Amino acid sequence: MNSQQPVIQLKNVSKTFGEVRSLSDVNLEIFPGEIVGLLGDNGAGKSTLVKTIMGFHKPDDGGEIWFKGEKITDWSVAKARSLGIETIYQERALCEQQPIWRNMYMGREIVNRFGMLNVKAMKAEATRLMSEHMGFTSVAVHPDNPVQTMSGGEKQGVAITRALHFEAELVILDEPTVGLSLSETKKTLDFVQNIKKSGRSAIFIDHNIFHIYPAVDRMIVLDRGKVAGMYKKSEITMDELIESMYRVARTGNLKEQN
């Protein structure tokens, strides 16, 4: 797998907010067809890392983002999405007063050749995707319904469907199971498996190690903005992983000292 070119590669990416250094010299690469779990305590920099990969935050000078072997200099959210990176954010990133179809196509609206929105196509496609891919038990999935009328799981359904629709090469899931019911969680985890089956990649962030461990190929542990360790799943059992996570939180070291 490592002989392949990584989908995305971060080289020495740091991010400073005023006095706070949220990420320092992060190096990581994600390969095609690979699901990578990103672990770390609250404040470890997971969400900052995601938002930097997505172009929402600009990395500090010296940090580089490479996409499929090409260094990208004009990185932005629109650029990242046009290259095929989609994120399901922890905070869902929905505009709740707007109808489902507007949320589904937020930032990537379908326009006709005169530059006018093709509302009909967006509504039809949104309806199809919601029923085919999500199938959430719901009375409120008409494309004209505003998102604020939906339940938490349904809202997440909109966010997931949105990421799925654009057939992203790399899907980032930032704590996608927060606030979901058991069956909705299972659907979300199935979704992660489907990404892998179709040969695409994903970064999967979750507080729950029991969700992460079975789903991923590789795990990256972040601690205080640094990559504290990387494991292939074959190298570590779940118990060992939990043990080392505790140790990181306490001491900042993955391996036991002396």
Add this chain to the structure above:
Amino acid sequence: MSQDSQEVKPKANAARPPSFWRRFGMQFGIWSVGIVMWLAFVISAPSSFTHPEIYLAFAATTPIFALMAIPLTLVVITGEIDLSFPSIMALSTCAFAKTVSGGAPIFVGVLAAVAMGLACGFINGYLVTAFNIPSLVITIGTQFLFLGLELAWTNGSGADLTDPKFNLIDKLLVGRTFFGIANQFWWTIFATGVLWLVLNRSKFGSHVFLTGDNKISAQLMGVNVNRVKRWSFALVGVFSALAGMIGSFEVSYFWPTMGGGLLLNSIAAVFLGGTSVFGGTGTVTGTFVGAFIIGAINAGIVAAGINAFYTQVFFGLVIIASVILQAIISRRVKK
């Protein structure tokens, strides 16, 4: 969810479109305020309100602030406000008058006015987005700045617009073409149509809603919210230039203090029209109706034989009542 037990519950998994009430409740509220007010005027002053003259008068005077209220709707939907457009109106009309009196052809004067409006609008948008200053504050500043520049430029003196060389533009902007209705009325309808398309059928319009609804979400999904805001302010600037020229040609004179008193009319029209002060929702058609409600009050009070000092009382009551009505409607719609 609605508590009405009579409502037919859809089967599980069935998609149900939002009800008529949910989709058009707010529009319904605005139109009913307008119709109720109109009926009140017809009953209290039938001699005036059953004859076309009074409607012809509305059609001539209301567009001057309606033309600015309609693009202002977009700014309010993005979650911002502009208080400087009456000054932009004066400054850009001044640019027209100065360019033409300097010997340039009329169309160059029109271009100068539009360019001035555009520039002022962009300055507002730039100050709001680049420094993250609340627009309520910064446009109070630019309001003084633009008006001050105009007064200094004109030295406080106006310009006569009766010269025969103005005949064509005068006819175009404020002539009486169909049924004696002032052309500015048709321009206002045209502007409403164009901005309806911009707001509801363009990518930019989509981004206007998304920006005002949840700025962070929009940014996370790749919407350039700052650019959206700058263009919204720029649109207000351009339309202020148009309104300024229409207002001046209507009275055939450029008053350096023009625009005074129009600020609250336009803002009231936007909020009467059901646009949310919190951003994210609003319609240009609502603003259009709102503007004509405001425009009718003035003429209606006088025609109904009520002491003109009561105009303000009536304004206040209509605005307060409509806003309360909207609050009730939007609460019912959301549940």
